[in-house]
Structures are given as C-alpha cells and as structure tokens.
Amino acid sequence: MPERTETSPAHHGHQRSPGREQLETATTVFALLADPTRLHLLWLLAGGEADVTELASESEAARPAVSQHLAKLRLAGLVQARKDGRRMVYSLRDGHLRRLVTEALSHADHQVTGAPWHA
Secondary structure, three states: OOOOOOOOHHHHOOOOOOOHHHHHHHHHHHHHHOOHHHHHHHHHHHOOOEEHHHHHHHHOOOHHHHHHHHHHHHHOOOEEEEEEOOEEEEEEOOHHHHHHHHHHHHHHHHHHHOOOOOO
8 A cells, every 4th residue: 555645635534545335436426527517516506505596597507407417416415405485505515525626627727728737
C-alpha cells in the first residue's frame, strides 16, 4: 500500500482503503455526473437550495427535463427535497458532493482556459 502524504486523497478523513461497494457507489455517482444538465443542476445546488422553476431558468433547460434529472438525482440520494408550500425545494445532500462538483468544474476550467495548474 502506498504511503499517504499530505496531498493524498484520503487526508480529509475516511482513511480506509475503498472496498468494492464504495468503488461501485462512486462509479454510480460519476455516471450521474456524466450528463451536462445534471452536472449543471448540481453546480447550481452547490450554491444553495432552489426549486424546479429556478433551476430550469438558471440552467436554460426545459422544466420537464429538469424534473426528470432531479428525480434521478434524488433516487440516487445525491439531492434531497423538501416541500415549501406548493413547491419542492431541492438541495445537495452533503459537502462531499458539493466539493466533488466544484473541483470537477474547476479542473475543467483549467483545461478549457489553459490557466496554470495548482495543487
């Protein structure tokens, strides 16, 4: 097993090596993130909770499509919903997902813009 350094991925807790179940679950998360609309919705929710109308407007996606994507994300346990009067308000389930989405898009930004990489 490689020695862990301060820059290794496990330095923020969760020190044990991933088992098959963790690897399969993570693969499912990455598969859900592989859709640009779903990734955009998660990025929007990383900024705070929102309802379907707000998310459709911000993502420039059709409301029915946004609803379907949110249903998939909710079923997978990546987002949660609460009722606020007549509307459903969505939010991310945890900070791990927020950081994953933010880091993925920051990485993409470096690739697209050619900005220098950093640690």
